[in-house]
Amino acid sequence: MSVAVIGAGAFGTALAVVLAAKGPVTLWGRDIGWRGENPRLPGIPLPDSLRVTDVIEDCTAETVLLALPAQVLGGFLAEQAPLFDGRNLVSCAKGIDLATLTGPSTLIAAACPRATVAVLTGPSFAGDIARGLPTALTLACADTTAAEALQRRLSTGALRLYRSTDVTGAELGGALKNVIAIAAGAAIGAGYGDSARASVVTRGFAEMTRLAVALGARPETLTGLSGLGDLVLTCTSEQSRNFRFGLALGAGRDFAAGTTVEGAATARAVAALAPRLGVELPVSQLVAGLAEGRVAMEHALDILLNRPLKEE
Ligand SMILES: NC(=O)C1=CN([C@@H]2O[C@H](COP(=O)(O)OP(=O)(O)OC[C@H]3O[C@@H](n4cnc5c(N)ncnc54)[C@H](O)[C@@H]3O)[C@@H](O)[C@H]2O)C=CC1
Numbered sequence: 001m002s003v004a005v006i007g008a009g010a011f012g013t014a015l016a017v018v019l020a021a022k023g024p025v026t027l028w029g030r031d032i033g034w035r036g037e038n039p040r041l042p043g044i045p046l047p048d049s050l051r052v053t054d055v056i057e058d059c060t061a062e063t064v065l066l067a068l069p070a071q072v073l074g075g076f077l078a079e080q081a082p083l084f085d086g087r088n089l090v091s092c093a094k095g096i097d098l099a100t101l102t103g104p105s106t107l108i109a110a111a112c113p114r115a116t117v118a119v120l121t122g123p124s125f126a127g128d129i130a131r132g133l134p135t136a137l138t139l140a141c142a143d144t145t146a147a148e149a150l151q152r153r154l155s156t157g158a159l160r161l162y163r164s165t166d167v168t169g170a171e172l173g174g175a176l177k178n179v180i181a182i183a184a185g186a187a188i189g190a191g192y193g194d195s196a197r198a199s200v201v202t203r204g205f206a207e208m209t210r211l212a213v214a215l216g217a218r219p220e221t222l223t224g225l226s227g228l229g230d231l232v233l234t235c236t237s238e239q240s241r242n243f244r245f246g247l248a249l250g251a252g253r254d255f256a257a258g259t260t261v262e263g264a265a266t267a268r269a270v271a272a273l274a275p276r277l278g279v280e281l282p283v284s285q286l287v288a289g290l291a292e293g294r295v296a297m298e299h300a301l302d303i304l305l306n307r308p309l310k311e312e
């Protein structure tokens with residue numbers, strides 16, 4: 001099964017590098033001026049067998065991994081969808097599109113109605129995958145036969161894919177954990193301590209599950225790699241850009257502009273969805289307020305602590 005990866009960022013490049021050891025892979029990026037190694041994935045030499053291109057028509061593979069940030073996927077599909085319809089399209093983005101308040105798999109299915117849509121998600125830093133460190137991910141697809149073929153092609157000796165048919169749940173697990181990671185980072189950055197972080201992560205996980213179930217997910221999916229697994233990783237590691245963004249927010253420091261921080265836009269999407277679905281999401285709504293500058297960090301703690309006392 002030939003593979004194309006769209007998006008030569010850290011994640012797309014890492015996936016392309018390890019998958020190229022198993023068969024033909026084409027990596028497409030709009031900014032491939034670099035040679036030898038991608039500055040977004042430093043220290044990882046690209047194998048000679050990997051074809052890197054900025055010509056979208058070179059991506060003729062039957063399976064296409066879409067590894068663009070969630071907020072740019074809609075614009076990309078608006079231009080390029082006809083080229084990709086009818087193929088296996090695997091979303092690798094972790095976010096909710098602000099313009100439509102839907103996940104990447106919904107965007108892809110709407111733009112490419114004849115495609116087989118899947119989601120690849122779960123706890124994995126691009127650098128870990130590229131270095132061949134052991135990693136387990138979820139491959140979610142409603143079509144089990146297609147999922148089995150994708151699972152075989154996209155697994156390697158170190159990268160182990162588990163199948164799921166719950167596309168909504170898997171996708172939301174990956175998107176929503178980024179929002180909670182910002183909150184966890186802010187708690188640490190503000191000096192509130194590890195106990196506060198544990199509360200934010202636990203209450204945040206309850207929020208993730210509430211919202212995902214309201215959108216049609218199976219609750220048990222959220223306890224898997226793409227929900228709890230990725231939440232644990234992202235809320236505890238400074239490798240995470242969402243966590244580091246939260247650290248900076250909490251400490252009142254600037255954060256490097258241009259860094260991909262999916263949780264900021266996704267928090268705003270979640271805040272817009274919450275009243276429509278009638279679900280309470282205090283941590284995510286607070287992150288949206290912080291990300292938009294509506295809420296100052298010094299008021300954030302009071303907002304959470306002054307909520308009415310309730311059952312867990
Ligand atoms: N980096 C990681 O460890 C992981 C990232 N992801 C997810 O993968 C997705 C991509 O993230 P990264 O690769 O880390 O981001 P990145 O910041 O490393 O790269 C983003 C890439 O998107 C490209 N891009 C931006 N706008 C574009 C447009 N309009 N058209 C074409 N290309 C455009 C940029 O040129 C850049 O190559 C995100 O949803 C992220 O949550 C998932 C798992 C791990």
Ligand SMILES: O=C(CO)COP(=O)(O)O
Pocket residue numbers: 094122123124125178181230233234239240241242243260261262
């Ligand atoms: O999704 C990730 C790990 O699973 C990467 O996290 P960040 O986008 O926060 O760096």
